[in-house]
Amino acid sequence: MKMGMRGAAASVLILAMGATGTVMSQQPAAGAAAKETSALTSQREKVGYAIGMDVAKSFEPIADQIDIAALRRAVSNAFEGKQPLITQEEAQKTDQSLRMAMAVKAGQPVPGMAPGTPAPKVDREKVGLMLGSYAVGPSLAPLKDQVDLDALFDAVQTAFAKGTPKMTAEQAQATMEGFMAAQQAEMQAKAAAQGETNRRAGNDFMAKNKTVPGVVTTASGLQYQVIRPGSGERPLPTSKVKVHYEGKLLDGTVFDSSIQRGQPIEFGLDQVVKGWSEGVQLMPVGAKYRFWIPGELAYGEQGTPGGPIGPNATLTFDVELLGIAP
Known part of the structure; x- marks a missing residue:
């Protein structure tokens, strides 16, 4: 529609x-x-x-x-x-x-x-x-x-x-309040179960992935791999950057991609999830990195409302740093 x-x-x-x-x-x-x-x-x-x-x-x-x-x-x-x-x-x-x-x-x-x-x-x-x-x-x-x-x-x-x-109107209201409370409790229970499943899957993946040659694990738990090195300057925590990127779930589902849209994007590193901010600061301009971001450094227990990122989901991003705004 x-x-x-x-x-x-x-x-x-x-x-x-x-x-x-x-x-x-x-x-x-x-x-x-x-x-x-x-x-x-x-x-x-x-x-x-x-x-x-x-x-x-x-x-x-x-x-x-x-x-x-x-x-x-x-x-x-x-x-x-x-x-x-x-x-x-x-x-x-x-x-x-x-x-x-x-x-x-x-x-x-x-x-x-x-x-x-x-x-x-x-x-x-x-x-x-x-x-x-x-x-x-x-x-x-x-x-x-x-x-x-x-x-x-x-x-x-x-x-x-x-x-x-x-x-009566009062009975209808009581019925709907009870119904909505039950629905909310059910959704919270499902989200908690899904969050635990995603957390375990993410932990298992990251434990194996850190043994892959070329993969670096930071103190926060972020993992990255240099796909293409760069020679430019590195951004600061408050820098505005221009990037091309593609984000995937662990099962390979692409949930967001400036590459597919054919249009790079600009944003401040203080406006994104912690894993993004930390990872992009490691990159010199011109570089392309692959990041694996655990749920606690991504969208946490809430995920994204309505999907596609579930609670505690570990995410993969390919990021190309095109420039830093003056």
Whole structure:
């Protein structure tokens, strides 16, 4: 999905949410006491219903413009990892028509439209497909195994029909807080296990690598090998350098490469990870070195959020020092 479509769908979400707030901060409508949550028998159902209440509240200003069946088809499709059910071009047109219709309904001026001009007709099915394909579906897809879609759309249908929800706002909030806490604990446990695995793999690799002829190990644990010597000056800890580089995981996966981009990069040595800063200071201009940087000198226990560098990952870099900024 291109950024343009993500931005278009997000504009509808932001507009809707900005007009009403989210369910987590709302009380049920007067006279609409919630049913007992016992009607929702599993955690997946409760989580799905709570999320459905939030989705419905966010889309409340445009509820009459959304075909719920189309919305569900698009969300289900996204959960299955398939291509969107509506093209980006059609979604862009639908988004534009929807925003114009909302503006006219609110009595706001629309560029290019004379006052009193009827609002453009909006295809409710396409609105549902757009929101499901480019907003709701992709946002919830990572949680697909923890969310019951029947319960989610039960909540949406009930809210759009002004019916009595199966949860109060307080119950929905408590459900989501418990769910998020559990998710956070699970992610932390997985990260800790992965971090330990990466640490051991890195230690084993570095122990073997230091015996390779030509590999030098510094006091900090950084390892390097001279691929091509240089004859220029060496940078200082505060120097700004111009380099070409390629970074790899221990399995050979390239995660970043100015070489592949065909564009060298400049940065200050006080702005990079410790292993980079230490290693590049060893290089004379014109040299090319290979560095092996242990996790504690790279991105540590956090890695990079969302990947590709895991916690405590040992990294390999080929670096060519092209120059030092004056």
